[in-house]
Amino acid sequence: MFSxxxxxxxxxxxxxxxxxxxxxxxxIIVVDSCSSDRTLEIANRYPVRVFEHPFESHGRQRTWMLESIMPKHEWVYILEADERLxxxxxxxCEQATQNxxxxxYYVAERVMFMNRWIRYSTQYPRYQLRLFRHGKVWFTDYGHTEREVCNxxxxxLKETYPHYTCGKGLSRWIEKHNRYSTDEAIETLHQLEQGDVKWRDLFFGKSEVEKRRALKDLSLRLPARPLVRFFYMYFLLGGCLDGRAGLAWCTLQAFYEYLILLKVWEMKHMPVPSLETKVSVSQTSTPVDVL
Structure with a gap:
């Protein structure tokens, strides 16, 4: 058993x-970032432990959670609300904890969008570290999300989990990614100024995770990133095989890249205090806007 x-x-x-x-x-432990809707009311109907903690960033929220809320079992699994186990x-997972x-362990997601599994244009299988021994993994911030540090x-794992990225509607998705793009623009500036491309990982990485991260570092330095990303996802990855939903997905991802570039330009030429200081308010779902 695992928590x-x-x-x-x-x-x-x-x-x-x-x-x-x-x-x-x-x-089951629900860690809420001070919701204003009925999330806690619904969660408390189930035999689960519920905690609240103000959101600072994805990495810090996970670190606080792992340090402050002790699980019942040695192994833990991190699940987000728009995902299913x-x-x-x-x-x-039960079998893996015996090794x-x-x-x-990394687990691959199946992105569900417009009632369809977006298999090709999402770089499937894309892995996330979800199952791990408590006390052996912690998290740091990277862009709008986090990266794990493993001891x-x-x-x-072979099995996958469905991730319903648009279960709350397109408006919520667009609103969320507008906010995510702020953190990604800050991370882009940081990587361009202080980071580099790990070419060895790009071509000879030991895992899909290493190769994907090196590819992202390279993509930050490419000209016309929105067009490159659309071409890569829709034609090279085969997003055209995902049908109408695939076209919509690739278009939205290209728009997301363009939004990041616009905010990078804004931070360089029209500095705004809320953008100069990284106060990350990106939530697992919909955070409070800083723009």
Whole structure:
């Protein structure tokens, strides 16, 4: 058995289904970023532990969660409200925790958008570290999201989980990514000034995670990034095979890149205090706007 942390912020539409998908565990912990909707009311209907903590950033929220809320079990799984834990994945996680060779496991997501699995244009399989031994993994901030730091060897699971990226509607998705683009623009400036491209990882990385991160560092330095990203996703990755939903997904991702570039230009030429100082308010779902 392993404990499950669920991260939430204004997730009244998703929290019930998310908790119910995790009920195979006897220790479910909901960590809420001070929601203003009915998220906590709904969560408290279930046999789960509920905690609140003001959101600072993705990395800091996870670090606070792991340090402040002790799980019942040695192994933990991080689940977000718009994701689901399938019975098949749960069973594989249970089996994986018996292996003493690894302290954590990466799990691939299946992006669900416009009622369809976006298989090709999402670089499937894209892995996230979700299952790990408590005390062996911590998180740092990177752009609008986080990156894990592992004290030990990791591996990959075969089963996947569905991620309903647009379950709350396109308006919510666009609003969320408008905010995400602020943190990504700050990270872009930081990487261009102080970072570099790990060419060895790009071509000879030991895992998909290393190669994908090196590819992102390279993409920050490419001209016409929005057009390059659309071409890469729609034609090279095969997004055209994802149908109408794939076209919409690739178009939105190109728009997201363009928004990041606009904010990078703004930070360089029209500095605004709220953009010069990184006060990350990006939430797992919809944070408070800083623009």
């Amino acid at each position: 499950i942390y669920i991260l939430t912020y204004n997730e009244e539409l998703d929290i019930a289904a998310c908790i119910e998908s995790a009920m195979l565990s006897d220790d 399938t019975p098949e994945l749960f069973a594989e 003493p060779d690894y302290i954590g 030990g060897a990791t591996s990959f």
